[in-house]
Amino acid sequence: MTATASTATPAYWEPLWHSRRRYRPLCQAEKQLMTEHLGPGESRPALDIGSGDGGLARHLHHELGYRTTGIDCSPSAITLAAAQDTGPGPTWQCLDITTGDLTTITCRLVYRWMDDKPGFLSRVRRLLAPGGTFWVVTEIAGRRTTTDPALLGLGIQPPDAELLTAGWSAARTADIWALYGRHQLDRSFDLPELDDWAWDIPQAGPGIEVLGEVAGLRVLDLGAGVGRHAAHLAALGAHVTALDASPTQHQRALARYPDTPGLRLVCADAVTHLQEADPYDLICSVSGVPFLDPHRLLPALANGLKPGGRLLFSALHTNSHGDGPSDSVTARPEILRLPGTDTEHQLPMWVLEPQLGEDLLVDHGLVMEKVTTIDSPQAGQLLSYRLYAARRPERIPSRPRTSAPPAPHAALGVGIIVHGPDGVLLGRHRLGTWEVPGGSLEPGETFVEAVVRELAEETGLVAKPADVQLLGTLLDHVDGVLRLTVPALITRWSGTPRALERTIGSWRFWNLDALPQPLFVPSSQCLTAWKQELPLDHPPADFQPCNTRLA
Template sequence: MRYTRTAWSEHYNSGRGFRRLGEEEKRLIAEHATAAPNGGRALDIGCGTGELSVYLTSLGYTVDGVDFAEGALERARAEHAEVEGVRWLSLDVENGDLADLAEDGYVLIVLRLSIAFIRDRTRVLRALAARLREGGALVIITPIVENTPEERRHIALDESELAALTDGFEHAERFDAKGLAVLLLRGPAGSFSVQEKGRPEPQAVFGAAVVVTDAFGRVLLGRSTWGMWELPGGRIETDETAPAAAVRELNEETGLTACVDDAHVITVLHDDRLDVRRVTAVVRVSRWAGELALPEPHHFVRWEFHDLNTLAILGKIFAPSAQALTAVWPGVLAGLPPVHSYPCSTTVPPVPGEPVEASGCASEWRAS
């Protein structure tokens, strides 16, 4: 479910709010978050009417309270006009420019009751974590599905979604605050690890890995039920071409649509997984339409667009997807095991929407 700035402002203008800040939440933040000597700066994402921002000032923080609903910020400014040490900012942290945030970073960043409303959660968390000062902490407070009535579960996360939030951080702790999950994250590891799923069916398997980018050049990856990130894709069926398979799998897994004429085989990768020859056609889809959906929840728990410069700190990535990403953007993931590659195009679209002219396969080369 997607929410607009107008809808959120109407929510607050009508006098509504969200669950009040609980004593257990306050205790956990005070005990486990980074201390704030001499007015360390904190960032409150989705601050609403400002209750948490004001509490953080009582702990010694100077606070940036951020929300994209002007109705929320109007109430925050009015209800806490006497409070010093808070700067109220109107900002969409998922799609907006973060230039207005503090240049010298934050010792504490908190997202309370807001993470479920962010689509590209992992990307946003990586962008925010990059603004933590050394030793700083990122705190996420969210309802969880098992404690939430069915009609309100769109505001909550399940266990697999919680696990995805912690992936890639050096230190992660989880606490309970009256049914809310409180995640304390520190120290992005700055690395990724390639994952395997198990033994494919012998003797050989031929599949397509689909590379799709958005208007900002971010690449689409899905968080699978295996607990790792993957490109859209799957097996190529009998009498089906790789571009046709790519278009079909893209639609089946994400809900996005594309034409076969806009699907271009960049290269064919070949490696061995146990006793199975694994062959992957890397297909670049240069044009697509539609809205991201989750038509196969038994295979994927969510889809997100990721910045290329954050792939190397993303955490677990399915091995063929990692190889495909490197085939399209050489060097984006370093240190992968060798794989045979058979380039099938002389050019790769440098920006979304620029088509590729396919040519005959070139000679084999081995990635290092």
């Protein structure tokens, strides 16, 4: 990478790093977002550009499991980064790298200093493998709470942001909606309260009646914006969470509805909220869903509903220029115009063929109810939306992780049901199934010893052997392989669940009346052996309960 401005050369940065100048460290919010969007590295190659003291590169390497190279134009920065390695860690390199086919490239607080930004982005695209991810953290000019014009000018300008997000198969940013909300706050403009519920196009399509009776239900309004629809539902007796990822849209909602009974205003990422919140009776969204990657959103949406809960959302089908939907799950740029101006911003949107949208919902365990066409009533207006209605089944499905059979020998293991006041402990496997802790016996182990060990290795929880209750044996056959599982119940332990193995992304307690889907087959069988009344579907297994403790 080359640049002509002094701030983009070693001559500028080397004295700063050599004098022990330090910059903002990696924060917990950034780490959480990297976990959600980049996922486990599984030893795939990653490149951190402008690595500085190496904090981000080390997080990629040690915490997420990437095979990371950090590069920087300052020799002192590279020396500092390498000095902090206590064992095998990232590779550190001064200035440039020529290796291509990288899975992930990161660029933290560096992009704004690049003089030739088009050339820099072109180089990044050449280095990335097909399907690779470019992760950028950068400041936006004018956002600091200061009157110093020099500090206010730091960061990228809107044209730089458009250049950064253009030309990718998918781009995600919450900042455009923050800009929209700030614009509306500056205008001191508010829409009137809802007289009539509309799904995107006034006086077109169905209204609020498609939601059914909402009084007493826990409802999530996803992408709630200023909160008008959420407030309307709260007035009908629902317990509503109005969720929006934009801080400025959230600020508008707080100012408009500071103390509305039945209404809770939350500013958070939709997927993060759904993963942490108790499941809802009803999730609705007026055009909020298409702005999020369905591969990321739909698993959280499906498990964010109670069994029998409903999902209703509207989605763009054809824009006002006549551009119709896509038959592939890829984002395309759509225009967001700031109200009262001619200023336009591009933002990624998933505009999908209805059949493709239905297939995605069904693939994630939902049952389709109906797709309704909402066309503009104005003559010659091409704008059209679709209203999707789906529900989560009352019974919770399970499936194998893959179509491949287990290893060709008898499999002997334990399944550990950790149950407490907050429910039963389940972890999400990287292959998509939810499962209880457990694993195979090691040579010389008893079942109780295996339970105690596996629980500690996978979750960090500590249980005493006397607190392990073995429930019996489960016997089934998978493609000719004999599988014997001993379910065990633990109701007393110490510690807090932590994800200690790369195969499990996180652990969480789930209420028995709102278990996630799909469950891993042996885990589902263990839960049924414990409580036969649970509504779990899985292949049959021969369960023999035990009245005394097994050794």
